[in-house]
Amino acid sequence: MATADLRTIKLKMIFDNGVDEKGKPKLSSRTYGNINYSSTPDEILQAAQALAGLSTRPLWLVEKNDSYDINA
Template identity: 50%
Template sequence: MAQAYLRRSRISLIFDDGVDEKGKPVTKTKTFTNVALTATPDSIQQFAQAYASLQQKPLVTVERIDNNDILS
């Protein structure tokens, strides 16, 4: 049976950057690499809120991107 092994994790903070000339929403993304593999959703959310409080644009969402090795 195959097993997944967490190898790397990063987070992306997506900020509202207004609208374009056609009225479609525009976002800006800030990505942080080398996130601790043991980071919990609560700790990531706490970091994101602290970082967003230093920005002028409102935070829209936070994404966690994990990379896994699949081995048999």
């Protein structure tokens, strides 16, 4: 049976950079690694909101990306 071992957790913050000439949203992102494995979704959101307060651009979306090693 295969197992999945958590390798890394990353926080991705996506910011609103306005719209392009066609009216489509322009987005930019920033990714932070070394997120504590025991962090709850609320803690991750609080951290993202605190970091977003340092930006001039509005925070559009917060993602938590987990990477796993799959072993046989």
